Amino acid sequence: MSADRVLLVAGPATGGVAGHVAGLASGLGELGWDVSVFTSPLTATRLGDPKGPAGSAGSMVDVVPEWPTGRHHLRSSLLRLRRMIAGATVVHAHGHQAGLLTVLAAATLRRRPPLVVTWHNAVLGTGPKRRALALAEQLQARRADLLTGASSDLVARARELGARDPQLTVVSAETPVAGSSSSTVDLDAELGPRRGPLVLTVSRIAPQKRLDVLVDAAALLSADVLGVRWAVAGDGDLDLLGELERRRNRANAPVTFLGRREDVPALLARADVFALASEWEARPLAVQEAMAAGVPVVATAVGGVPDLLADTGALVEPGSAPALAAAVRELLDDAGRARELADRARARVAGLPSEDEVTQGWSDRYRQLIRLGQ
Numbered sequence: 224m225s226a227d228r229v230l231l232v233a234g235p236a237t238g239g240v241a242g243h244v245a246g247l248a249s250g251l252g253e254l255g256w257d258v259s260v261f262t263s264p265l266t267a268t269r270l271g272d273p274k275g276p277a278g279s280a281g282s283m284v285d286v287v288p289e290w291p292t293g294r295h296h297l298r299s300s301l302l303r304l305r306r307m308i309a310g311a312t313v314v315h316a317h318g319h320q321a322g323l324l325t326v327l328a329a330a331t332l333r334r335r336p337p338l339v340v341t342w343h344n345a346v347l348g349t350g351p352k353r354r355a356l357a358l359a360e361q362l363q364a365r366r367a368d369l370l371t372g373a374s375s376d377l378v379a380r381a382r383e384l385g386a387r388d389p390q391l392t393v394v395s396a397e398t399p400v401a402g403s404s405s406s407t408v409d410l411d412a413e414l415g416p417r418r419g420p421l422v423l424t425v426s427r428i429a430p431q432k433r434l435d436v437l438v439d440a441a442a443l444l445s446a447d448v449l450g451v452r453w454a455v456a457g458d459g460d461l462d463l464l465g466e467l468e469r470r471r472n473r474a475n476a477p478v479t480f481l482g483r484r485e486d487v488p489a490l491l492a493r494a495d496v497f498a499l500a501s502e503w504e505a506r507p508l509a510v511q512e513a514m515a516a517g518v519p520v521v522a523t524a525v526g527g528v529p530d531l532l533a534d535t536g537a538l539v540e541p542g543s544a545p546a547l548a549a550a551v552r553e554l555l556d557d558a559g560r561a562r563e564l565a566d567r568a569r570a571r572v573a574g575l576p577s578e579d580e581v582t583q584g585w586s587d588r589y590r591q592l593i594r595l596g597q
Contacts, residue, residue: 226257229589230311230336232304233262234290234320237458237483238427239508240343241269243394244317248284250582256589258283259311261304263290291324304328308335313589315339319346319356322363330366337592340367341392342377345503345526347431360384368592373505374527394506395578410454410486410493414479419450420555423494423518425487425509426501428459428480433523434467437500439544440551442476447552451477453498456490458483491516496554496561499523502541506531511575514568519561521550535568 229251233244244260248270252258260270267288287307291300305328308314313336316325322340329335340363346356364370364384371392372378381389411417422441426432434455441453455478464480471478484490487509491497497513499522504510506527513520520536522528529538537554539546554561576584 226255227312227589227593228257228259228310230307230314231258231260231262232314232316232321232325233260233266234318234324235263235265236318237265237269239394240317241266242508243343245269246395246578247582247585250579251586252284254582254586256586259285259287259307261287261289261307264288266290300324301328305332308332311336313337313339313593315341315585315589317341318343319359319363322367323359326363326366337368337589337596338366339369339371339588339592342370342372342381343394343505344373344431345377345380345505347503357384364389368596369588375530376526377505393576393581393584394508395511395576395581410489413481414452414454417450417452419448419452420495421493422451422453422496422498422551423490423513424453424455424457424498424500425484425490425512426455426457426499428457428461428464428467430460430463431502433500433502433542434463435470436542436544436547437498438467438471438474438476438478440498440500440547441471441478442474443544443548444551445475445477447548448555451555453478454481454490454494455479456481456484456487487512488516491518494518496521496551498547498551499528500541500547501525501528504528510536511572514565515572517565517569519554519564520568521547521554523547532568533571535564535571537564 231244231248248258248260267286270286289300289303291297308329309332314325316322329338346360361384364381364386370381370386370389372381373392373394375391378389378391424437444451491513497518497520499510501523504526510520510522510531520532522532522536523541524538525541537550539550
């Protein structure tokens with residue numbers, strides 16, 4: 224008897240969502256599921272080669288990188304996704320784009336498998352575009368058999384839009400492994416000799432991340448803390464990166480944009496404080512990784528961040544460079560307080576479900592939905 228087939232659907236991503244889907248795909252394969260992933264070429268880079276290994280465990284996953292790249296490609300992508308949905312036992316879409324594409328592709332099927340949609344981010348913006356996106360949210364909320372959100376405000380939003388029993392979901396973060404000495408040497412070469420504390424941010428280059436606020440905070444901090452350096456690990460919008468670099472140069476802010484990194488554990492091992500200036504986040508994996516590594520965290524009080532950090536980090540209002548700079552400075556000035564927060568954060572993360580536990584939880588949810596649909 225062949226294994227039940229789970230189809231994971233994920234749009235373009237390279238950060239936490241892509242890592243979560245890669246880990247889920249690999250873990251489900253180990254639990255005996257026949258796993259397929261419909262995604263973009265960008266996200267496929269986190270999943271291994273098509274029909275090849277995905278994730279750290281190397282389980283076999285069928286990766287189909289045929290995400291629509293334009294209106295001319297939309298019809299063929301929807302048809303391919305529709306065929307994959309028809310051949311699946313259960314379908315799990317990750318993110319708003321994936322959720323919308325999946326419900327549209329499944330709409331004309333006479334019989335379809337149970338459909339799960341997980342929202343990892345809020346829909347931001349104003350005006351006509353925001354209203355159109357709200358209609359897309361509503362369509363997902365009403366068509367999904369199970370809608371889950373990575374933060375409580377996303378769950379509340381789904382309930383408001385008519386979702387049946389929306390649920391909170393946990394995205395795990397494994398404890399980072401300390402980097403090698405060669406990674407440390409490379410970091411010294413990029414940032415120069417260490418003369419003061421290092422503040423680290425791991426983030427996509429995207430408007431939502433409010434890296435403009437971060438640059439301004441770094442400039443303010445440098446006036447009070449001798450030799451401070453601020454490193455940003457992550458890639459993304461190149462035009463925005465150019466604007467941020469010009470802003471940094473005008474303010475003489477000690478910020479280095481490192482680009483995409485594969486040695487984040489080594490960066491965390493060197494960091495004195497981890498900081499995040501985002502306009503909105505669900506349960507950011509980068510923050511969980513910093514907590515697990517014992518790095519004190521300063522982050523904006525948005526989305527699911529307060530629930531994640533609780534009393535183990537410093538929370539500041541979004542959009543305020545002075546507030547961000549002041550909170551970072553307080554932790555740099557008070558080593559005892561920084562150690563206390565870091566220790567509490569490490570203990571809190573240790574109590575969260577592991578990646579294996581999260582995967583087993585999803586497998587159990589899928590089985591329950593399949594039983595209900597029979």
